[in-house]
Amino acid sequence: MTVCSPVRLRRLFSSGHTARFRVLFFGTSSFAVPSLEALCAAGCDLTLVTRSPKRTGRGNKQLKVSATEESGIVKDVVYIDKPSEFVKLRGVYDLIVAVSYGMFIPPQIIDSSRFGGLNAHPSILPRHQGTSPIQYTILNRDPVTGVSVQTLDPHEFDKGQVLKYSDLVSVADRESSVSLAEKLVQPAATVLSETVVGIERTNSLTVSAEQESENERILGEYKLRMQLTDISSKTKKVTAESAKADFSKPAEHLDAQYRAFGKLWGAKQDGSRVLLEVEGCDTLGEEHAPGTFFVDEGNVYIKAGVGSVKVARIKPEGKPFVDAQNLYAKIGSLW
Template identity: 40%
Template sequence: MVGLKVAYFGSDFFSIRCLDHLMNLSFKQHHIGTLDLIAKHSKRGGRGNKQILETPIVSYAKLKQLNILRAEKNSEIESLSANSYDLAIAVSYGKLIPQTFLKSLRYGGLNVHPSLLPKYSGPAPLQHTILNGDSVTGVTVQALHPTTFDKGSVLKQEVCHDYRPDSETTESLGLKLADLGGPLLSDVVKFTFDNLILPEPVETSNEYSYAPKPSPSLYQINWNVLSTTEIIRRFNALGPLYTFKHCHVVKKPPFTGLKRVILDKISPIADISSNLSAELTTPGMFTSVEDGLIIKSLDGYIKVKSLKFQGFGSQDSNSFMASLPKRTGDSVHVFLFNDS
């Protein structure tokens, strides 16, 4: 029996990891006979728009010598109907697959979603799982809905038992859920190949919630509001965060106002010395120790090992502190929240 002809729509590391499992399982077991990688068009970027920027999955597809097709507009995706695919798989593609194309497929479409649907439907389930400190998460294989994201029938779902709420980052959790979801996807493909139909939907007990793209405001730290745990969750979910430093420089060019400071390599501190505790009395206050900058949060302290002052490159904490007098003048060592 000839394997299925599959169109795989993907873009990022999560879709690459799922595709890798699919290649190692379904493709090698001949459940898939032909697989075309459908990618978005390359774009120009960089200085002077001289660089050609590709989605990460294109490099993977070239390495695996897959056939790469470009489709982004609805009309371009619909034109793929001429290829007579049996099945479409869309993972982190970031675009709704048109109904016209789905109707042309023998078995419709599949998606791997990194949450226990219908919880965290939407584009940022990984980030919201970490931001909310969820104790349980997992992955879902669903049928593609013709008109709405994440509204398809749930075909398979599994809890991630290797999930570590206190230390997961978006990348680490994404890889774990892809390593769970890729084999689940392969199971659905095998079932479809063997039975000439998609599996029956399964019942889920999770309540619906939506996971939108994180608001830009979440990247700024409000020292008077956020606990150490909340700051660490934001860093793990979103990456580098930022704050502001008041400056009063009288030398040319004179400047009085706020400058942005980006904080990276952030970690929690369980305890500090009594001397440091006495020095850091107000949220946002900071001081330098040998291996980082200690900053007072609402209920504790964090350590930051990399900082980037507005208009300058990244520095370690000692270099940052040494450069402060010239950049900020004679001002108090405290970071501020800018609500304007």
């Protein structure tokens, strides 16, 4: 069952509101926590589905739980780590909700609830469908983004009907995927809870004519600011290779790649990796070949296909991060 704060419970019961709308909530990361809080505040009876606690640290002595479980919002928790474990789920629910869960929810689970399923997706769909919308918003240097609440398609990720968009959220010049996620968590919680409350109030999953008009307005504004007529795109799963630098690419791309994936790495001649901490890009070093380290006014740069990226710190494989200027001064080359 859902556990809200005593103050929240007093408000719910004093208003005559009972937690009768049963929601099976799939979520793991910290991005999902505000949405969980918002549905609790709306009076939903929540069951949380998340990943099992994992042993971490030296000697595996520490037990790390998911951010959603650690929040303590819900005591009724079911652990699912692989598709075969969905058979654990029992009970009758009004709605399935998925926020930053990462696994495909089987059709039989979606179909078992009265109103099917919803997902809060951190992009303006159909832009950036898939598992990494925030990273690809940064990688593509999109100037604006938002959140889409969509129905869960029983066969494919992000192919459901969009029920509601959040207001548009501007993306800063050197925004990172971490800072952009922080910007989007509250819009996601707000637009999701408004949608769920609307379903409970109207006893229907249909979109009103007024909401359709608002969705069209937001989508039109988004296309205008993106300067695109077709916004459809798909993202790839983030892997270690996502952060591999191709120095034939423009410096702006490499800088965006670093901010999107939280790191950037290149390979030395012996095959070992060198992690790079990037501080931005410039137009310097056109006389150098792509991939060449050089120094300008005491700062270390790597030449890209167009322009160059400024490197603050470097981490050779198996060693700690070191100041790029000091290392370059000692050895003259970082590859």
